[in-house]
Amino acid sequence: MDKLNILWTSGDKETFLSMIATYTxxxxxxxxxxxxxxxxxxxxTRLAFEDAQVQKRIxxxxxxxxxxxxxxxxADKYKASQALKELGVDVKYTGTTLTxxxxxxxxxxxx
Numbered sequence: 820m821d822k823l824n825i826l827w828t829s830g831d832k833e834t835f836l837s838m839i840a841t842y843t844x845x846x847x848x849x850x851x852x853x854x855x856x857x858x859x860x861x862x863x864t865r866l867a868f869e870d871a872q873v874q875k876r877i878x879x880x881x882x883x884x885x886x887x888x889x890x891x892x893x894a895d896k897y898k899a900s901q902a903l904k905e906l907g908v909d910v911k912y913t914g915t916t917l918t919x920x921x922x923x924x925x926x927x928x929x930x
Contacts, residue, residue: 822854824920826929830862832870834930840876844883858913858920859889859903867908868899874906881907888913 823846827839843855857880859867866873867889881887890913894900900910920927 820853821851821926822856823852823926823928825855825857826917826920826927827857827859827863828861829930830866832866832873835863835866835873836876838930840880843880843885847884854886855884856886856888858917859887859908860893860913860917861890864889864893864899864903865897867906868894868897868902877906877908888916890914 825839825843827835829835839857843857846852847855867877877887886909887907888909888911889899889903891900891910892912892914894903894910903910
């Protein structure tokens with residue numbers, strides 16, 4: 820199974836809209852990857868919490884079959900945990916998860 824994990828740390832909206840929100844649904848639709856998971860971490864947490872357009876695209880990504888996780892430590896810092904959960908994001912402590920991704924043979928794209 821081909822799985823791509825995207826570590827999304829950028830708080831830049833254009834990067835999210837032009838790359839992540841465009842590439843991931845197309846990659847699934849075209850069969851480039853069997854699974855895609857996005858890990859929201861750092862500055863991307865604030866963007867996901869504060870921007871309605873980004874929130875709408877996150878919902879669309881989940882509906883398209885992309886799984887999305889968020890670092891609970893980061894989400895708690897921005898008081899965003901509940902709002903992200905309501906979008907369908909899996910909010911949890913992710914230090915161990917990220918370490919597993921890095922140490923494994925799984926594909927990890929950092930943005």
